[in-house]
Amino acid sequence: MDISVIICTWNRCDLLRQTLQAFGGLCVSADVEWELLVVDNASTDxxxxxxxxxxxxxxVRYVFETRQGKSNAANRAVRESSGKILAWTDDDALVSSDWLTQVLTVFEATQADIIYGRVEPWWETQSPAWFTEQMSGRFALLDHGDECRVMSPEEGYGYGVNYAFRRSVFKLIGPFAPDLGPNGGLGFGGEDTLLFRKAHEHQLRVVYSPDVLIKHFIPRERCNRSYFRRRQWRGSRDELRMMRLRHGAPKGMLGLPRYRYRQAFSDLIKLSKETLVGKYDKVFHLELRVIGFAGLFWNAVKSSCRGFFFFRKPVQDQSSQGPSGLDEREH
Structure with missing residues (x-):
């Protein structure tokens, strides 16, 4: 099998239908052997x-995963899939007609271990007035320019809506961390980011290509500030878990890096200045960073007092135990 395309889904059957319709328009060479694996993470719709x-x-093949959590669904997908390359997208995305062809072309041309591509918005309504380039990442939108190139860790990471890995990557760096990622409508994320960081730590070849193009659905309810304020606050739990999974408890007050305190203070000053001169719409991203730090600080306090992570005991980073234990197929 050349490539397995993977979609993990939970209770979004109407959007999933549109996503699958877009796959029906793919132009794929007859000599490419591929499969589309849909992992249902205990949906009730x-x-x-x-x-x-x-x-x-x-x-298309359907798999039902009873253990809630996107990371559990993703790890199940790796075990169930057969492709040498695993390409990931979401149940709220529209692939371009040449998406699969471009994925295979970029792997062959660049000898990449991981590739990720451009993500454009698929707005349900008009973009909000406060939407700026700095907010793109919060909508999982991505554009690193028109050049296909090898990416450094400092240049950012891809999003789960549009990336692809060689199967060998999972054998090297281990599975998705079950303690991170969306879980039954809760949770924030971080499982993809952690995987990219591990890949860079292992000096794998990570390539961005603008031709690997997907449109990502942005519903009306996400186009308001209150949604992002709540999401930022709740997401601080996963951010703390991700920090500790990677580094343990770093030095600094409550185990938070000192630079985070400096950054939060700087963000607060900039936010105050811009708000006073009537430019609040342009600096909403700064408010969210301040909220994020406040949530991180609050969860660090709770973690320090209780002696374990906020509300959930952290899962040991399985990748540190050697082989991933996923599917040891040789391709």
Missing amino acids: NTHEVVTEFQDLLP
């Missing part, structure tokens, strides 16, 4: 029925 609708149109 009509996800199974929607996938069944496309079985005559697409090489």
